[in-house]
Amino acid sequence: MNLNGSRTIDIVNQGLRRRYRAERRFRFYGITAIVFSLAFLSFLFLSIISKGYTAFRQTVIQLDVFFDPNLVDTGNPATDNYPALVRGALHRQFPEVQSRSERRQLAALMSSGAGFLLRDLVREDPDLMGQTLPVWLPADDDVDMFFKSPSSRSVPQSGRRLSDRQIEWLDRLADDGRIRSQFNKTFFTAGDSREPELAGIWGAVCGSFFTLVVTLVLSFPIGVAAAVYLEEFAPKNRWTDLIEVNINNLAAVPSIVFGLLGLAVFLNFFGLPRSAPIVGGLVLTLMTLPTIIIAGRAALKSVPPSIREAALGIGASKMQMVFHHVLPLAMPGMLTGAIIGMAQALGETAPLLMIGMVAFIADIPQGLNDPSTVLPVQIYLWADSPERGFVEKTSAAIMVLLAFLISMNALAVVLRKKFERRW
Template sequence: MSKSEQQQARTIDRVNTTLAQRYGRERRFRRFGFFAVVLGLAFVGVMFLSIIGKGYSAFQQTRILLDIEFTESVIDPSGERDPAVLSSANYSALIKNSLRALYPEVKDRKEKRELYGIVSNGAALILRAKVMADPTLLGSQAQLWLPADDDIDMLVKGYIDRTVVQSERRVKDNVIAWIEKLESEQKIGKFFNTTFLTGGDSREPELAGIGGAVMGSLYTLIVTLLLSFPIGVAAAVYLEEFAPRNRWTDLVEVNINNLAAVPSIVFGLLGLAVFINFFGLPRSAPLVGGMVLTLMTLPTIIIASRAALKAVPPSIREAALGVGASKMQTVFHHVLPLSMPGMLTGTIIGMAQALGETAPLLMIGMVAFIVDIPGSAMDPATVLPVQIFLWADSPERAFLEKTSAAIMVLLGFLIVMNVLAVILRKRFERRW
């Protein structure tokens, strides 16, 4: 073999060695990437399983079957059926009478208080609502499933261990004996918790619901959508299609990009200073919350809308202008309809981000304890993330499952909104 052939063979060997090392590095990189994806999915799966495992039970509510006698002398002594009298009657006495009849052996005053405590304080409100809706119940007797106290609810669901010593659990031995009697007589059971989905907030865990927070989030998002979408699209169209290229527009574009990275609590401070302190708008109102979230989501919508406009080929504009269309007609009749799917996708993503925000809404007072479900964007309200924040800070064990269940509902809304964005993009996206 000649010297040149030997040198060529050595060169080929070095190249093959280098290729083998490069291919080995590529395989290791792919393995690391695959491992990172699997690890991330595993962590997300563990998070979802943890939340579901702690929160699914909140969709069930423990109720006790009681024989309620709607004694007319207790509810309406005068017999005039005055709504004011019926509303202010002592309905708790009806529940106490039923419990005493169920446990006649309980005589001690302290034990009676413990006996009365196995039924929720909200049970009296349920009886009042029934009588107000149908006064003919007076003088009759009915069997009703009434909500149990939160500690009893936790006991029935298995979150309180009955085998540990009495000093280490919240429910005493005599109360457990009463519950076991109800279980043996099939007078206690778990039902779907409609109150959790339709009710407002409450100091009592068994009466607390996300209905008020969901309506507050709905009104807030409606205000945000009505303000952010037209303003964001109009700003994107102007900057991309009509604005002259100078230092002023460059400054505006830089500030829009910078605003997308500003911490959300800064927008809350701005809303507090401008909308509440300067303009005097009501605190805790979805109107103010929607305006604050509009400021936060506008950069996202503008950036996504400009990217959608840039994706439209120049040939579309040139063809429209070539057949005599004006600049305005070209943009609004051709360019804007073709870019609308991308704009809608960016808007939905921005709205999903707004739905999960807490910090800016805390600054404008939407952290207040709101019991009533809001009826408009001007009524005091809270939103779902803030409701989760409030419940997470509560010491009662029953609020832990409420918190996890509310997170499940919030994640469900976020998943639906993101899936909708993907569907819109796949359905209407045009590839050029």
């Protein structure tokens, strides 16, 4: 019994109850934080998917096209008038349309890229000249968005991009079975375009590929070599401590600073081509090197000292000990760090904006020096476009980028689980 008449066991039990309550509160707070995080993440993904999944479908219209030799078989590609074939097919479909304003409205139903599709068909098969054939051609983005948003039919004409007359023509085409929705392969095979229905991500994907190839070829061997030297061979003094501190600081530097460095050094000093994958790869190499070096050193530290001592004990030199025993065991961790660094580089935008990769690039890049853009910058450009059709293109491109990032991080996890050794 203490001075207050309470037993010691009662005091201990009261303290335990307080600790248990505090533990339950802490657990509740943790679970609540996780639930809120998952809810916000799910909301983000649902928002992106709900806006972007429609971009994988495209509205097309079937027209009976007469391949008039007088319009497209002139012998001079500069004078070939393929859009006139599209307009002629529309006028034959709606012969009652006579006024100039209505003809313009009627022609506006079709994409400006329909003529290019007809040109490709003629180049593949010149025997089409003089024939009339049914051809499925892409509709304008306003028509595409109209069919993807059925509720827009109830909106007054002043709030729509399509007039009542145009909707009447589309209804007639739909009743005749001349309108359908198909898989939008243009989105995956074309480059950028001013027209949403013609825009694709293939140019940006190729630019990202070339840029990441340069980044991987430069950053991985340099990062591994730096990590091996600093961890295994460098003397422990104030200079190596200074280098280590600076590497850690560089990993936290905002990425746009590396873009400014690339602009000053690679473009202005060395005169490398602007908006080229080789410059983007050099800039991203500088940005990812600290991450790869830090991950490489951590992987080397995880190898038990007994491995080093055993190798030296059987007569191996220090070089043989590192490259024959330590480095192979640390390589899975280094690969994981490299993949995470590449995923970080894939999602970067700010440093590439500084070196001119924000330009409008319609052609597919064929090499390291060709003008190009990358997927995050392409998303940035589409998000800034006033065209309504680019909203779904932006979300769809984000979905593709997220798929790449998730795949790369999943690969890093698989490699770590498969090759790591627990000592």
